[in-house]
Amino acid sequence: MIKLNNIHKSYVMGNSKLHVLKGINLDIEQGEFVSIMGSSGSGKSTLLNILGMLDNHDQGSYYLNNQQIKNMSEKKAAQLRNELVGFVFQSFNLISFKNAMENVALPLYYKGVKRKKRNIIAMEYLDKLGLKDWAEHMPNEMSGGQKQRIAIARALISKPKLILADEPTGALDTTTSYEVMEILKEINNDGITVILVTHEHDIASMTKKIIRLKDGQIHEIIRNGDLTNFREAYTKELETI
Amino acid sequence: MFDIDKWQEIIATIKKNKLRTFLTGFAIAWGIFMLMVLLGAGNGLSNGVGSNFEGNATNAMWIWSRETSMPYQGLKAGRRIYFDMKDYDEIKKLDDIDKISARYFSNSRTYSFKNEYGQYTTQGCHPDYRDIEKLNIDEGRFINEIDIQYKRKVVVIGKDIKEALFKGIEPVGEYLNIGGVLYKIIGVYAESDPREGAQQGLIPITTAQLIFNIGDRIHNLAVTTKDISKKESLQIEKKIRTLLAANHKVDVNDTRAIGIYNSLENYIETMNIFKAINIFIWLIGIGTLIAGIVGVSNIMLIVVKERTKEIGIRKAIGASPSSIIGLILLESVFITLLAGYIGMLFGISLMELINFVMEQQSSAASSSDRGQFTMFLNPTVDLRIAISSLLLLVGAGTLAGYIPAKRAASIKPIEALHNE
Numbered sequence: 001m002i003k004l005n006n007i008h009k010s011y012v013m014g015n016s017k018l019h020v021l022k023g024i025n026l027d028i029e030q031g032e033f034v035s036i037m038g039s040s041g042s043g044k045s046t047l048l049n050i051l052g053m054l055d056n057h058d059q060g061s062y063y064l065n066n067q068q069i070k071n072m073s074e075k076k077a078a079q080l081r082n083e084l085v086g087f088v089f090q091s092f093n094l095i096s097f098k099n100a101m102e103n104v105a106l107p108l109y110y111k112g113v114k115r116k117k118r119n120i121i122a123m124e125y126l127d128k129l130g131l132k133d134w135a136e137h138m139p140n141e142m143s144g145g146q147k148q149r150i151a152i153a154r155a156l157i158s159k160p161k162l163i164l165a166d167e168p169t170g171a172l173d174t175t176t177s178y179e180v181m182e183i184l185k186e187i188n189n190d191g192i193t194v195i196l197v198t199h200e201h202d203i204a205s206m207t208k209k210i211i212r213l214k215d216g217q218i219h220e221i222i223r224n225g226d227l228t229n230f231r232e233a234y235t236k237e238l239e240t241i
Numbered sequence: 242m243f244d245i246d247k248w249q250e251i252i253a254t255i256k257k258n259k260l261r262t263f264l265t266g267f268a269i270a271w272g273i274f275m276l277m278v279l280l281g282a283g284n285g286l287s288n289g290v291g292s293n294f295e296g297n298a299t300n301a302m303w304i305w306s307r308e309t310s311m312p313y314q315g316l317k318a319g320r321r322i323y324f325d326m327k328d329y330d331e332i333k334k335l336d337d338i339d340k341i342s343a344r345y346f347s348n349s350r351t352y353s354f355k356n357e358y359g360q361y362t363t364q365g366c367h368p369d370y371r372d373i374e375k376l377n378i379d380e381g382r383f384i385n386e387i388d389i390q391y392k393r394k395v396v397v398i399g400k401d402i403k404e405a406l407f408k409g410i411e412p413v414g415e416y417l418n419i420g421g422v423l424y425k426i427i428g429v430y431a432e433s434d435p436r437e438g439a440q441q442g443l444i445p446i447t448t449a450q451l452i453f454n455i456g457d458r459i460h461n462l463a464v465t466t467k468d469i470s471k472k473e474s475l476q477i478e479k480k481i482r483t484l485l486a487a488n489h490k491v492d493v494n495d496t497r498a499i500g501i502y503n504s505l506e507n508y509i510e511t512m513n514i515f516k517a518i519n520i521f522i523w524l525i526g527i528g529t530l531i532a533g534i535v536g537v538s539n540i541m542l543i544v545v546k547e548r549t550k551e552i553g554i555r556k557a558i559g560a561s562p563s564s565i566i567g568l569i570l571l572e573s574v575f576i577t578l579l580a581g582y583i584g585m586l587f588g589i590s591l592m593e594l595i596n597f598v599m600e601q602q603s604s605a606a607s608s609s610d611r612g613q614f615t616m617f618l619n620p621t622v623d624l625r626i627a628i629s630s631l632l633l634l635v636g637a638g639t640l641a642g643y644i645p646a647k648r649a650a651s652i653k654p655i656e657a658l659h660n661e
């Protein structure tokens with residue numbers, strides 16, 4: 001599904017050059033549930049942006065769905081994003097002057113689906129996420145959890161193969177966070193690859209694979225079997241604080 | 242273009258910023274309003290002055306020949322062109338030609354009657370010459386067709402000649418010696434404008450050709466047209482020029498070889514001034530419009546800045562750059578078109594109102610003073626101009642939206658999404 005080979009990325013900040021990713025090698029199979037962790041500045045968001053074709057890498061090769069992502073035109077990238085990837089953001093990023101249903105339906109608009117049809121589909125997804133009654137509401141009338149669920153519905157509506165979530169629970173309280181994670185888990189159970197970035201251990205421990213980044217490189221990969229250990233280590237970490 | 246979603250979005254943004262949109266639109270509306278008022282006023286001035294030429298129905302053309310200034314069909318420039326009776330006959334057959342006279346001049350001939358003598362110019366002409374020049378016949382008659390046909394040696398003398406040579410004697414019926422040939426005096430003419438002198442002896446053209454031994458050569462042609470429009474008059478002028486050019490193997494554009502003075506030229510020159518004024522008005526109007534366009538462009542830049550995040554989201558979920566450009570452009574065109582249309586409506590209404598009031602007044606005043614010099618008439622803008630300015634507006638809207646749209650399209654989704 002995803003194959004990263006020696007990915008480098010640096011940003012130019014005025015005169016200095018900031019080397020964010022220093023050679024990432026990573027394979028993610030279809031249907032995996034992965035979280036990327038790391039301290040701030042470790043490059044986790046940059047990695048997610050590259051995975052979502054929102055940013056270009058400088059070096060190395062990136063294959064998504066057996067297709068090399070390289071020097072793509074913006075149009076092509078937009079089309080691939082629309083087809084393959086659904087995004088969920090920390091700050092929800094709903095369009096403020098559109099109601100819930102219209103927000104969910106937007107990706108289909110860019111796919112060229114007729115208005116009536118895409119509104120019906122949007123209602124289906126809202127129903128799936130238990131927000132059918134909120135279809136006509138504007139984003140500012142809803143709670144954070146509801147907004148994030150709408151964002152998830154929007155990410156799912158184009159039937160992507162990959163969901164990329166950038167701190168999806170970062171702006172939510174614990175109970176809502178767990179609800180959102182439940183939803184993501186269900187999505188994953190349907191066979192969609194989910195990759196999320198988080199710095200919360202408890203959120204990360206709900207995924208099946210944790211990639212820890214440190215200084216732009218992969219520090220360790222904790223697989224499903226080791227998660228119990230990770231959880232214990234994490235609780236210990238908490239206790240020592 | 243007729244996508245409900247796009248329109249919904251445009252209307253949503255416009256609604257969010259009513260005052261800002263209004264101010265922007267106002268700049269455009271004002272620009273178009275001014276353009277319409279200026280154009281209407283320009284039209285009014287042009288129509289008004291133009292109407293004064295309508296009274297001069299007599300449309301005379303004076304045609305002469307000189308040396309060619311352009312080589313043509315292998316013939317060198319500098320050839321002297323002479324008209325002949327063939328030219329006369331052919332022009333006479335053209336449509337809408339009313340009067341026509343050939344002319345032949347013989348300068349400084351000695352005129353003598355008894356002991357009096359003087360130097361005068363003799364001119365050969367046709368009977369129509371009288372109407373073309375608007376000559377008054379004080380005594381006797383003018384040259385007629387029979388004089389032409391029989392090449393009679395008759396002369397119509399100018400009033401000045403009569404006064405100089407015929408002291409107290411009735412000239413009609415007397416014989417006048419011109420350059421050694423005796424002519425019977427059949428009439429005395431005067432110019433219709435008393436300031437012009439009448440110092441020529443007019444003889445039949447055929448007689449002139451015989452006496453001066455010039456075959457059927459003539460010097461000039463004088464023509465009047467029937468009561469036709471200015472446009473038709475110009476067409477006739479062109480026809481005559483083409484005909485003469487063909488007859489004498491002259492380039493049609495050689496205005497030196499064949500000269501035509503159309504009395505309408507005066508009118509045309511005046512109209513050219515109005516053309517220049519019109520161009521000036523357009524320049525001012527377009528200048529005002531550009532100020533409006535810059536305003537719209539400015540606002541759209543701010544709109545794009547404000548919507549950076551939204552555009553970023555759209556791009557993240559699959560909006561292509563061209564769809565973003567379309568969104569911004571459409572909004573810009575929409576604002577300009579709507580505002581411009583309103584401005585145009587106001588401008589045209591104002592001019593129609595002025596026109597209406599003026600017509601009311603003139604119909605009231607026409608009974609008291611007629612034939613006054615009109616400066617201002619029918620100050621309205623025709624549909625063609627209105628439509629072309631509407632097209633101009635679409636162009637303006639596109640132009641105003643282009644730079645902001647380009648900027649919006651270049652927004653990188655990540656940068657937009659981090660902009661919180």
